[in-house]
Amino acid sequence: MVTPSDVIPAPAHERDERGAPEGPPQIVPRRHPGRLLTGAAALAVLALVLHSVVRNAAFQWDVVGRYLTTGAVLDGLLLTLWLTGAVMVLGFLLGTFLAVLRLSANPVLRTLSWGYVWIFRSTPLLVQLLFWFNIGALYPTLGIGIPFGPQFATVKTVNLLGPTLTAVVGLTLHETAYAAEVVRGGILSVDAGQNEAAQALGLGRWRTLRRIVVPQAMRSIVPTAGNMLIGTLKGTSIVSVLAVHDLLFSVQLIYNRTYQVIPLLLVATLWYVAVTSVLGIGQYYVERYYARGSARSLPPTPLGRLRARLAALRGRLRRAAAADSRPALGGDR
Template sequence: MAAVLSAPTRQQTDQPDDAPIVPRRRPGRVVASVVALLFLAMVLNSVLRNRAFEWDVVAQYFTTTAIVQGLLLTLWLTAAVMVLGFVLGTVLAVFRLSDNPVLRSLSWGFVWIFRSTPLLVQLLFWFNIGALYPTLGLGIPFGPEFLTVKTVNLLGPTLTAVIGLTLHEAAYAAEVVRGGILSVDQGQLEAAQSLGLGRSRVLRRIVVPQAMRSIVPTAGNMLIGTLKGTSIVSVLAVQDLLYSAQLVYNQTYQVIPLLLVATVWYIAVTSVLSVGQYYLERYYARGATRGALPPTPLQRARQLLARAGVAR
């Protein structure tokens, strides 16, 4: 005869119905948290109480005219480069996905060249482009020219920075956009075509919303990287935030405080951009996960305040 096994009943286990549930203790996590907080307190103490940082000088120059003008130029460069870079990058991504072998090869070559060359080298090359092309003309190929402009008068430091940063950004944006488009399930495109939807509607309603889920995180990182990368244009004497700080400390010899001014401004702008990136990612994540989206930090703060009010 086969033996029959049965699960032990509650009387057999001798466990009361109201047995408390004790969470698992994690002493290692507690110790690591205490050590990390102590280390953070030591770092903050050394930064705030070290007189060499000269925080009073930082506050004095934080909103001066030169610094604010350099900040505005940095923001303008960042916005212009991101917009132009992604417009050109989108065109290059479409070419990469095209069935035309010529367009596909030209796009691949562009991405290959500008991703393989350091940004500083590209900026210096465009800054000295006058050595290769002293004049730029508009006319008939192998014929007369109707308009001729000297390159020195046409390409100043700021325009050179925009061109160099845009071409560099476009090479990376092309791969980001191409990866986002390829992330869309091909079956959805085939289903849309079987329903008779037009290409523009498929692109607007199906491809773009789903591709943006992959594009936005990387594009946000590129935006922050571009903001910080604009500091490299100081080698071209473009008066961005860093160059403006350098001009001031070359006169006052207060190097550390002025570098801290630029650092704090970069951190502040990056924090604002990170918040915008978070909510933009949340917007395009709708419908991508089962159930509701997790609460935002503001919603969590409101929940904590509500719980504290109820506890009272």
């Protein structure tokens, strides 16, 4: 039998006004004043920087707005986008072929593929572009015919390789070397048991590579390929040394005539930032697509997180409104 003396009374801070024990103590999250101070300091620095950029008359934002959508700038932007797309497609097609050769059992093909990657990764891109631009000094003519025999048709290299085609060739060959390593690393990231299971099912090497290995390797390939795409977009600006009318060269032509260097460089910067942001968003959703099956559920998208936070905020507001409209209990009689 339990007597009243055996019951341990609740502490005084856990009793209500009538002396009855309250519920469990409320859990309060730990405060982090250092985080708040650091965040406030970072926002203050950002505000100072933005104020300096917006209020500085030397940036000439009115000139930036006037030239942002001019025909010459938009034509250069379109050529930049075309170069980026062509180089990435051709580079990854050739790079995938080289990656397969690197993984081949044939020592000759494996060595030749390694040598290609070694040469083109060891020389600067600008040197490669200048070399291809002056290829006519080494090979004045190119012909089609029988090896070590007569030629059926010839063409002058100067007439064949103009500045734009030279830029495509140089950028593609350079990109191929890096794409080959990206694809090879993605293929090697797939567990060897996948190949063994495919062989046990009687699947051929090419079918195994196309239907089993490559879809799983894309999880490792896509992030690096996205970074390469953005790097290629910005790297196309180097073709301005060949007088290719890309975005940067078009801007340079304008400020060489108007001497408004800073605002015209800002025009190019804003377009590069805008296109890079769009490519970054696309990369995010492509990564989510190939991440299916690697986890039980995919993380929410930024838009999904925003909708969830808005829904939670609306729920809290409804609960607060309901609590305010609820009649008080135990009022005056």
